[in-house]
Amino acid sequence: MKKYLVLLMLLTISLTSYGSQLQNETEVPAQFNTLFYVSSEPDGRLSRDIKESQRDNGVILTNLNTEQYQGKHPLQALIEQYGGSSFEKQMDLEDLIVGKPWQIDMDEQELVFDDDLLCSFQLLGTFSHSTKTWLWAWANEQSDLPIDVIEQSFELKKYGEKNNIDLFKKAKFDATEDDxxxxxxxxxxxxxxxxxxxxxxxxxxxxxxxxxxxxDQIHKKNDTHNRVASVIPQLIANYDVNHYAAIKHYLLAKNYQITFDDGSKLIATKGNKQITAEFDNLSRLIGLKG
Incomplete structure (x- = not known):
């Protein structure tokens, strides 16, 4: 059975730990103790098989109350809606941060790459290698995290409550590094x-x-029609998603206007540029022009 999470090398950025002393640590390093607390008790299970989402396993709630998500694994629907533009941006980052040392400056609330690339950041959560559990930052009460760096984590929790997605509402659960x-x-x-x-x-x-x-300026410079057309086949090749839904959401996120859409053919225009995508009866991409 085809697994839901398929990782692309471009997206799985191999990171360099800040300081070689961290490589063999089995506990949370002291210099990070004020940053986060890693959960130690397994709690629930994150299923990565789409068909598993048809059962209530304590983590994924299948009775989603938005029409868009009916019958879908929540992560699949969210990748279809938001994955395209994010996937594209990660492609720009390979030469900028891969293999670069990193550190977190909590006083300045900055993520620093190679001592000279300073970024504001949001902490979504932490994963424990020993217990294989994920803990959302909004549930990390023991670390006294600055509210400014966990706002997105709280927004995900609110989104989960609004759309009845247990994945975002559950404080901690079993996960894998692939997730x-x-x-x-x-x-x-x-x-x-x-x-x-x-x-x-x-x-x-x-x-x-x-x-x-x-x-952001690099993203803007690379934001071309040809780039969009090249991202589409890579996106659907690396994630088990509905091709039609993922492509349509991506084109809308890139400010294309949908000028024709009958479910089997999609035409999107932006200025004088046009992309045409054709699909079979299972919504799989069978033709792309643009």
Whole structure:
């Protein structure tokens, strides 16, 4: 059975821990103790199989109360809605931050890459390598985190409460490292961030979104019609999503106007540029022009 979460190398950024002493730590390093608390008790299970979402497993609630999500795994629907633009931005980040040392300056509330790339950030949550559990930042009461750096985490909780998505409402649950980029991908697209970062510090991993004006200028420079057309096949090749829904949401996010849409053919225009996508009866992409 095809698994739901498929990772793309471009999106799974291999991060350099800040300080070689973190590599063999089994506990949360002392210098991070004021930043977060990693949960130690497994609680629930994050299913990554779409068909598993047809059962209430204590983490994924299937009776979503929005028409858009009916019959879908919540993460699948959210990737379809927000994944395209976020996926595109991560492609721009490969040369900027891959392999670069990083640190978090809590006094300035900045994520710093290579001592000279300063970004404001939002902490979404933490993953414990020993217990394989995820803890949302909004539920991290023991670390006394500044409210300014966990606002997006609270917004995800509110979104989960409004749309009846237990994944965002449950404080902690079993997860895998493969799940972490998906959390970042969705949040980055939802909040229009410059990008997301999966920061492995040895005994655990942080997932953050961040903003930087210089990076935004790079995104703007690369925002071309040809780029959009090239992102589409990569997006659907790396995520188990409804092709039609994911492509339509991505084009709308890129400010294209949908000028024709009958479910099997989609025509989107922006200025004098046009993209035409054709689909089979299972909504799979079978033709792309543009």
């Amino acid at each position: 972490l980029p998906i959390f970042g991908l969705i949040a980055s697209g939802m909040f229009n961030s410059s990008g997301y970062y999966v920061a492995n510090f040895g005994s655990g991993t942080l997932v953050l979104t961040f903003n930087n004006k210089e990076i």
